[in-house]
Amino acid sequence: MFSRFKKPEAGPSSGSAAPANTARPAAVPAAKPGAGVRPTAAPVRPAAEVVAADKEKKRKDRLGELKQELHKRLLDNLNLAAIEQASEANLKAEIAAISAEALEEMAVVLSKDDRVTLNQELYDEVMGLGPLEPLLKDESVNDILVNGPNRIFVERNGKLTLTDITFKDERHLLRIIDKIVSAVGRRVDESNPYCDARLADGSRFNCMVPPVAVDGSLVSIRKFKKEKLGIPDLVRFGAFTEEMGLYLQAAVSCRLNIIVSGGTGSGKTTTLNALSSFIDNTERVLTIEDTAELQLQQVHVGRMESRPANVEGKGAVTQRDCLRNALRMRPDRIIVGETRGEEVIDMLQAMNTGHDGSMTTIHANSARDGISRLENMVAMAGIEMPLKAVRSQIASAVNLIVQASRLQDGSRRMVSITEITGMEGEVISMQEVFRYERLGVEPNGKIIGRFNATGVRSHYSDRFRQWGYDLPASIYEPIN
């Protein structure tokens, strides 16, 4: 088991990542009663509890004030130039010494635990990203979402919850944002109110500051996971079944062109990364992303990251530039992290002209919707082509659409695998081979469902067999 999926000790997340039954039907594991549900009406709290909560709040406020004061003193006393060279232990010792001295001077007595917390927070403030630091370290957190200084949400197991962590005020939040963006040579201010960046640990970061962000700065962080989820993990977590895994292995190995489609945070990149594990080690794979997230295990991988223009509006390198260049770099396969614009043209052409086995993701809610998105992207790229020609280009380029989805209970599942089989008149014909069937909902909100075959035999069965992937006919048989 991966520790990052261990259940948080507190909090209402309902453990979507708990191991699911891998055999069909994939029964949704029962969650603890009450998990993931918030009481709708606040129950009357006993007086003792109210007093305790009040005391805890006062304690936090006091610590917050002290931290502010100590932080000021630290900035006055610490040799900022020497910080870069100092080891973590040395710096921590230095901070502890300065804060102990200051506390004594202020005649403040703190418990040992409070002192440890305070010193850690001061360290995070000086060296790291302040209040965000514990969340970045928390392995169970997938996303961190900041809506102004007083509201920080986290996503665990597909569920969003409000934390009790806050920034002191908007200025504090802006200072941390500035720290992040200046580390990548960017700046945010009124004239450049938003920015994408990558944190030192690889996490994807986006921010938007006032006045465009109306109620205070907005920050979104997608945490970078060193240990990516592989196919066996996804099967274990109930994202799809072993049979679907076998089918996908055949599809990737037989060089079908695959699109992973899904909504935001539905697990597209994770699925793409896991699918890439089926690529043979002898192949040369080039990856193109806006923010490098993919971690391929192959030996021969070339990674590219697009780049926005600098402050003078110069030096932009788009995904399309990378893709065009990649075609001159003798790739066996090209993987584009997310196709969202004009690069769609080059992607479709690459898929049609000898770089089969290429893969990408798109933002769409179903396979059919995904096709429309591709059509729209082609139109918006300014290519004047009759719709039928666009469609036939898409139909011959794309073989498979894998639909990822985050269900209401927070679980992420591959809800459909659809093959593109050609054109019928003006319409692209498709057939769904596997789907997730919802059967009901448990009282605690957990969705009950199962994966099922649709009964359609794969359009690519012959190809699979010719390439040595003789899938048993039974995997296409539906259960009733």
Ligand SMILES: Nc1ncnc2c1ncn2[C@@H]1O[C@H](COP(=O)(O)OP(=O)(O)OP(=O)(O)O)[C@@H](O)[C@H]1O
């Ligand atoms: N099947 C799964 N079970 C549990 N967690 C998952 C699963 N799939 C993805 N995750 C986690 O969900 C988070 C979002 O996944 P991912 O980055 O793949 O989504 P995405 O669709 O690419 O999002 P975006 O639209 O923001 O690019 C990640 O932290 C990932 O580890």
Ligand SMILES: [Mg+2]
């Ligand atoms: Mg993604």
